[in-house]
Amino acid sequence: MEALLIGIPFLIYIFLRIRLGNDITPQEYDEIIFKEGVDAYKSADYLTAFRYFDAEVYEYPKSSTAYLYRGKCHYYFENWEAALADFEKSMRLDNSLAETFYWKGLCHYQLEDYNLSLFELKRSSRMYLDKNAEVMRFVGELEFRKADFESAEKSLKIAAELGDNKSNILLQTLFYGNIRKASS
Structure with missing residues (x-):
């Protein structure tokens, strides 16, 4: 009897947690936040994307996606060392x-x-x-x-x-x- 009193609410909790849970990964969440910069990068407007992500890195210092895209922009500008530093920072935040x-x-x-x-x-x-x-x-x-x-x-x-x-x-x-x- 006690098992039913504990088990049924627990199963309901697990079911609701799974159904209402957050199925989005941190990178997908970051790409939603940084949609403007990601769109600029994908449309090959690297200067705008670089300026955007350069500002976002200071606003979101724990975002590996911001460092990743800023590093991609550095790579496009052939600034290999700066790109490498951004990729390493991105890896430290999310490997x-x-x-x-x-x-x-x-x-x-x-x-x-x-x-x-x-x-x-x-x-x-x-x-x-x-x-x-x-x-x-x-x-x-x-x-x-x-x-x-x-x-x-x-x-x-x-x-x-x-x-x-x-x-x-x-x-x-x-x-x-x-x-x-x-x-x-």
């Missing part, structure tokens, strides 16, 4: 964003630090569960640079299976021989 690892890897790639770039891009690919063709192509390119040809071929094949045409071209030219054979 569950695969996109942050991807952009951080691209910054290291632009700075020609290929080992760190490969490390960050592999972390990103694990978070995307190897379902992002761009990430897998970059991983394949970096593994090829490090002369790890088997892993490079495997990564490029995964990217090609996901529909990346650049990976198909790289596979054909790097591993399957040139399409046009040089006449001797």
Whole structure:
């Protein structure tokens, strides 16, 4: 009898909690708050987006999304070190964003630090569960640079299976021989 008195209200509470709970992630919530800046970034108005997120970083210092988008704007302006600092700050605030690892890897790639770039891009690919063709192509390119040809071929094949045409071209030219054979 006591179990029913405790159990039934508890089950009602759990049911209501699930039905009325907040199903939105912190990043989705931030993107709603920063809709103006995100729209400016997506429409390739990087200067407006940068100004917006630069102001929002001071207003919302604990928002990893604001740092992520400000870092993306820095990346577009080819300010690699500032972008890297913003991506690191974003990762310190929320290390569950695969996109942050991807952009951080691209910054290291632009700075020609290929080992760190490969490390960050592999972390990103694990978070995307190897379902992002761009990430897998970059991983394949970096593994090829490090002369790890088997892993490079495997990564490029995964990217090609996901529909990346650049990976198909790289596979054909790097591993399957040139399409046009040089006449001797």
